[in-house]
Amino acid sequence: xxxxxxxxxxxxxxxxxxxxxxxxxxxxxxxxxxxxxxxxxxxxxxxxxxxxxxxxxxxxxxxxxxxxxxxxxxxxxxxxxxxxxxxxxxxxxxxxxxxxxxxxxxxxxxxxxxxxxxxxxxxxxxxxxxxxxxxxxxxxxxxxxxxxxxxxxxxxxxxxxxxxxxxxxxxxxxxxxxxxxxxxxxxxxxxxxxxxxxxxxxxxxxxxxxxxxxxxxxxxxxxxxxxxxxxxxxxxxxxxxxxxxxxxxxxxxxxxxxxxxxxxxxxxxxxxxxxxxxxxxxxxxxxxxxxxxxxxxxxxxxxxxxxxxxxxxxxxxxxxxxxxxxxxxxxxxxxxxxxxxxxxxxxxxxxxxxxxxxxxxxxxxxxxxxxxxxxxxxxxxxxxxxxxxxxxxxxxx
Amino acid sequence: xxxxxxxxxxxxxxxxxxxxxxxxxxxxxxxxxxxxxxxxxxxxxxxxxxxxxxxxxxxxxxxxxxxxxxxxxxxxxxxxxxxxxxxxxxxxxxxxxxxxxxxxxxxxxxxxxxxxxxxxxxxxxxxxxxxxxxxxxxxxxxxxxxxxxxxxxxxxxxxxxxxxxxxxx
Numbered sequence: 001x002x003x004x005x006x007x008x009x010x011x012x013x014x015x016x017x018x019x020x021x022x023x024x025x026x027x028x029x030x031x032x033x034x035x036x037x038x039x040x041x042x043x044x045x046x047x048x049x050x051x052x053x054x055x056x057x058x059x060x061x062x063x064x065x066x067x068x069x070x071x072x073x074x075x076x077x078x079x080x081x082x083x084x085x086x087x088x089x090x091x092x093x094x095x096x097x098x099x100x101x102x103x104x105x106x107x108x109x110x111x112x113x114x115x116x117x118x119x120x121x122x123x124x125x126x127x128x129x130x131x132x133x134x135x136x137x138x139x140x141x142x143x144x145x146x147x148x149x150x151x152x153x154x155x156x157x158x159x160x161x162x163x164x165x166x167x168x169x170x171x172x173x174x175x176x177x178x179x180x181x182x183x184x185x186x187x188x189x190x191x192x193x194x195x196x197x198x199x200x201x202x203x204x205x206x207x208x209x210x211x212x213x214x215x216x217x218x219x220x221x222x223x224x225x226x227x228x229x230x231x232x233x234x235x236x237x238x239x240x241x242x243x244x245x246x247x248x249x250x251x252x253x254x255x256x257x258x259x260x261x262x263x264x265x266x267x268x269x270x271x272x273x274x275x276x277x278x279x280x281x282x283x284x285x286x287x288x289x290x291x292x293x294x295x296x297x298x299x300x301x302x303x304x305x306x307x308x309x310x311x312x313x314x315x316x317x318x319x320x321x322x323x324x325x326x327x328x329x330x331x332x333x334x335x336x337x338x339x340x341x342x343x344x345x346x347x348x349x350x351x352x353x354x355x356x357x358x359x360x361x362x363x364x365x366x367x368x369x370x371x372x373x374x375x376x377x378x379x380x381x382x383x384x385x386x387x388x389x390x391x392x393x394x395x396x397x
Numbered sequence: 398x399x400x401x402x403x404x405x406x407x408x409x410x411x412x413x414x415x416x417x418x419x420x421x422x423x424x425x426x427x428x429x430x431x432x433x434x435x436x437x438x439x440x441x442x443x444x445x446x447x448x449x450x451x452x453x454x455x456x457x458x459x460x461x462x463x464x465x466x467x468x469x470x471x472x473x474x475x476x477x478x479x480x481x482x483x484x485x486x487x488x489x490x491x492x493x494x495x496x497x498x499x500x501x502x503x504x505x506x507x508x509x510x511x512x513x514x515x516x517x518x519x520x521x522x523x524x525x526x527x528x529x530x531x532x533x534x535x536x537x538x539x540x541x542x543x544x545x546x547x548x549x550x551x552x553x554x555x556x557x558x559x560x561x562x563x564x565x566x
Contacts, residue, residue, distance in 0.1 A: 328423070357458035
């Protein structure tokens, strides 16, 4: 079975061939030093978590890069087997701690699919609202941290100012600022508080102008473009073969978005576009996220309109004290800010899940690092790895 | 246009020559049940055949069915070109949990199979780098097995014994 999976389907993606590949001159044999093995992390300011990269370097060039993960492994898949279905939701807060709402939604949707229940319409719209606000908040953290990695301090404060307001809205919803546990099996924990939508409507134009500021300050800044374009190129056929998802695959020009390809909630009932870029490099990944925030805001506007028309009412199905789905299994995927967050859940008819498998998007996205990092300079390493938007809580689970 | 489940089943049945595969429709779509000796044959067909073109591996999951004495490995596939999905399910004996690797077909399988080996103990023959990925390299046992002991007292004793033997400083 000798077969190179990377070369199979490249002809499907013609735009990648148009792009010139920049070849850096390598030092001649006389100048070459011995190879050196360097640890980057687990304590390193630019890895945003406990990621250890074992680098083999040849002077300034990276020859091999091997991620060493598992420092944050808490065994959520095993823990989920030990509690009842309701009790697994709060575990999901802690996978990807920058997008707890998305995790809650994924877990709730999976259990609801097992139970074959229909969630009240109002609850589904509220879920969409919080999912998109969460996406904006998460992307703001990414852009802030990426700017910081590249030496730009000021955009950090602009991003966190906006994120702080979104977190404030979540606090009004459920009282928590990081681990929300707001979306529950059968709906959401509580209806929106009084005046929530009005406040949100006032906030939307402020957020819009905040995006403009961030674009001007960082995204279209010539220094950032010079620094990050043309490095960390992931060709489209590799992106598909390595199973990348989210902004990572869309920055390689593939319009794969779970919200469009496998619609859930009411994403097919609102008007929005999938953002793609054909440059395949680090800058494209930053740009895709910055534009996705605008699309998310577009969805938020439409959802707010719908919710305002809708009378306050039932937001949660009454399920009784213990949930016992029938025997069976299902796979449910949602588009979390980092990509396809999939839950494979198996029920044996008892009150506890028999098996929960979490397909974390960061885990799969990181798996391409040993492939794209060899051949880059050490200085570019952070610019490439940072653009993957890794959350180690989800890589290690 | 994505094919419907019955069309997809007909399409695969037409292309498969003599490979025993049984189909049913589950909660998440069409499921194909296949023996481990025919897994590679089926996966290659699904990946290479232009009318099927399953080029995207979404997930590899493992389930320990301890009462049947079997481990089930589940592959979720998607086709970027056509937009259809399929699920492959393989059952292997618990005592001899060996399966050929699909990492030569989808590169995403590399880490997903390492995770399955680490946590469930499924050995993927032909895998380029089958080591533990989440747990330390010297970890004993596979925690997602149903008969794995997670008693904290037992763990403390085991750990203390290791320290006494001087294996852990």
